[in-house]
Amino acid sequence: MARRLLPIVLLSASAAVTACGGGERARPVHGTARAEVAGVRYTADQLAQALLVHAPGYRRAADPDAGEYGTLKAVQNAARLQRETELDKPRCGTARPGAAVAADVPAALVTFAKKGLTVTETLMGMPAADAEKQVNARVPAGCLRFRTKIGSHLADHRVVETPKGEIGEGSRTVGVATVSGAARTRTWYVVFRGRHYLATITVFGPTATRTEAERLAQAARTQATEILP
Secondary structure (H helix, E strand, O other): OOOOOOOHHHHOHHHHHHHHOOOOOOOOOOOOOOOOOOHOOHHHHHHOOOOOOOOOOOOOOOOOOEEHHHHHHHEEEEOOOOEEEEOOOHHHOOOOOOOEEEEOOEEEEEEEOOOOEEEEEEEEEEEEEHHHHHHOOOOHHOOEEEEEEOOEEEEEEEEEOOOEOOOOEEEEEEEEEEEEOEEEEEEEEEEEEOOOEEEEEEEEEEEHHHHHHHHHHHHHHHHHHOOOO
């Protein structure tokens, strides 16, 4: 079974909070998810050690969570919320831009927070070809604006995607502006690849910016490069 990489519809509005682990106490690092999946060299424990330890201006919200991608609490929450979300453009929820992330790849995740903002870093052990597909993925033109409904709550979303970037061995940056009633918020996320891994940095909150997301992605890249052999 494979799971989409934190789908765009779950990176906006309240969905982003759950998808990025906001408010959830992650499980302590445990075990060593298989590192032999399609030639992946890193275990979940190694990836956990390569996560950001500090994010200036933020506090760590929970202990890192590590294991197989599909077992991470934030990923499970995202999948559950996706099932509960209704879209005005259903194809935007079922489209698979880029490769799927196998549920059994080694992964690690950590969340930081400060007033009004949540930051999450996820590292996934992945062959270069699969990671490149994720970096090259693009949001379909017809999905740059969409509406979601979760229970009785409606939200309108507008997506902005930048040209391919140069963080790590290639990156992509996507922003989502969400309006729900009088509430307005933003989500920016950066996906970049390194040697045998894929990383995501997500910044969620009313004052989230592309600059902050890419700054943290650069810091995450530096940390991973220092730790991973």
